[in-house]
Amino acid sequence: MSATRVHNLAVSLDGFATGEGQSLESPFGHAGMRLMGWFFPTATFQSMDGDRERLEVDPATAPDDAFASRWGDRIGAEIMGANKFGPPGWQDDPDWRGWWGEEPPFHTPVFVLTHRPRGRLEMDGGTTFDFLDASPAEALGVAREAANGLDVRIGGGPTVVRDYLAAGLVDHLHVAVVPILLGRGVRLWDGLEGLETAYDVASVTTPSGVTHLTFDRRVP
Amino acid sequence: MSATRVHNLAVSLDGFATGEGQSLESPFGHAGMRLMGWFFPTATFQSMDGDRERLEVDPATAPDDAFASRWGDRIGAEIMGANKFGPPGWQDDPDWRGWWGEEPPFHTPVFVLTHRPRGRLEMDGGTTFDFLDASPAEALGVAREAANGLDVRIGGGPTVVRDYLAAGLVDHLHVAVVPILLGRGVRLWDGLEGLETAYDVASVTTPSGVTHLTFDRRVP
Numbered sequence: 005m006s007a008t009r010v011h012n013l014a015v016s017l018d019g020f021a022t023g024e025g026q027s028l029e030s031p032f033g034h035a036g037m038r039l040m041g042w043f044f045p046t047a048t049f050q051s052m053d054g055d056r057e058r059l060e061v062d063p064a065t066a067p068d069d070a071f072a073s074r075w076g077d078r079i080g081a082e083i084m085g086a087n088k089f090g091p092p093g094w095q096d097d098p099d100w101r102g103w104w105g106e107e108p109p110f111h112t113p114v115f116v117l118t119h120r121p122r123g124r125l126e127m128d129g130g131t132t133f134d135f136l137d138a139s140p141a142e143a144l145g146v147a148r149e150a151a152n153g154l155d156v157r158i159g160g161g162p163t164v165v166r167d168y169l170a171a172g173l174v175d176h177l178h179v180a181v182v183p184i185l186l187g188r189g190v191r192l193w194d195g196l197e198g199l200e201t202a203y204d205v206a207s208v209t210t211p212s213g214v215t216h217l218t219f220d221r222r223v224p
Numbered sequence: 225m226s227a228t229r230v231h232n233l234a235v236s237l238d239g240f241a242t243g244e245g246q247s248l249e250s251p252f253g254h255a256g257m258r259l260m261g262w263f264f265p266t267a268t269f270q271s272m273d274g275d276r277e278r279l280e281v282d283p284a285t286a287p288d289d290a291f292a293s294r295w296g297d298r299i300g301a302e303i304m305g306a307n308k309f310g311p312p313g314w315q316d317d318p319d320w321r322g323w324w325g326e327e328p329p330f331h332t333p334v335f336v337l338t339h340r341p342r343g344r345l346e347m348d349g350g351t352t353f354d355f356l357d358a359s360p361a362e363a364l365g366v367a368r369e370a371a372n373g374l375d376v377r378i379g380g381g382p383t384v385v386r387d388y389l390a391a392g393l394v395d396h397l398h399v400a401v402v403p404i405l406l407g408r409g410v411r412l413w414d415g416l417e418g419l420e421t422a423y424d425v426a427s428v429t430t431p432s433g434v435t436h437l438t439f440d441r442r443v444p
Binding site (some may be wrong): 011017018019110181183185186187191193194195196197198200201205206207208209213215217 | 234237238239249401403404406410413414415416417418419420425426427428429434435439
């Protein structure tokens with residue numbers, strides 16, 4: 005059975021998964037790169053494709069990498085929100101092809117939820133971007149078909165993850181709680197009262213100071 | 225130097241330190257006792273004074289107790305908010321003497337912040353309740369005097385702790401993050417953007433599933 009999974013979603017202690025004021029220069033708004041500081045020095049991130057400067061892998065991040073590395077296993081498609089695909093207004097730029105350069109790290113079909121869909125983009129390395137104006141459940145149906153028996157990753161941002169959680173469509177959720185207070189931005193947890201009752205919840209703090217939480221849906 | 229400390233403040237994953245609908249029957253509102261489930265079976269709680277049923281101490285709570293037990297060390301006074309002292313409307317009941325029976329577990333002067341102060345209550349075991357209509361800084365001055373060189377505990381609820389944090393008056397903060405989503409209630413972290421920059425922050429998850437966070441103010 006094809007599962008729906010969320011990985012490596014970082015939130016601040018006060019529950020914000022992205023800051024305020026997202027733009028081309030600041031994909032996470034005023035949060036900057038602080039939510040992802042634990043992730044960048046992991047072997048998983050450093051071995052991902054993408055046009056960017058490379059960092060040294062920090063061996064002390066091995067416990068974080070144990071979580072980070074699971075993002076791609078048995079994933080056959082991703083669903084992402086419009087706010088993950090580009091900065092506000094990317095829909096007005098016909099040349100926008102995502103943040104990730106010509107060879108994005110996904111290597112699967114990716115479905116971008118937007119009220120202003122456009123034609124498919126075929127990228128190098130097996131990533132395709134399809135644009136859907138669809139409900140969470142509809143998009144999941146399409147992505148599952150494309151995943152061909154493998155799992156579907158809900159890639160974010162937080163609004164899309166929250167929508168899928170609220171709709172009861174997520175089987176596995178991995179959240180990394182970063183001990184900073186952003187004060188403003190987009191909250192992950194709003195409107196999800198009692199979510200934990202449908203899941204087995206576990207957590208561990210790693211030497212980086214991040215607390216990794218996993219929610220695994222209980223089999224009824 | 226007398227420090228200002230917060231201990232055993234439990235918050236849900238979505239940041240609520242108490243639920244909605246607090247009353248005499250439900251001191252934490254719809255949260256019930258879920259935020260304090262980790263605390264009740266600790267040796268610290270079970271050895272506190274107070275009129276209530278006793279539970280067995282669960283030896284698996286030893287790691288939680290390592291945190292819980294620190295609440296009383298070198299404490300010479302407590303400051304609490306009106307919402308901790310009693311249910312909404314206690315100010316209209318001249319006979320209300322707090323939740324804790326005739327021998328409250330504090331054994332120090334306690335200062336209750338309220339816009340409707342009343343006369344001092346002298347309880348058994350050395351606890352006194354004084355009622356102050358004062359700013360956080362003013363109340364801290366009074367409590368420090370009473371603490372006589374020992375530390376002052378900010379005993380909650382969340383609104384009072386947040387006020388003291390926002391005013392830069394807290395030296396040590398211990399928060400227990402409980403992996404449940406309350407959805408509504410009183411948030412601890414609102415309006416505290418960047419708080420972590422003034423503190424050394426550390427965290428650990430215990431076998432109970434609770435993540436203990438400590439904030440220790442950096443010496444400038």
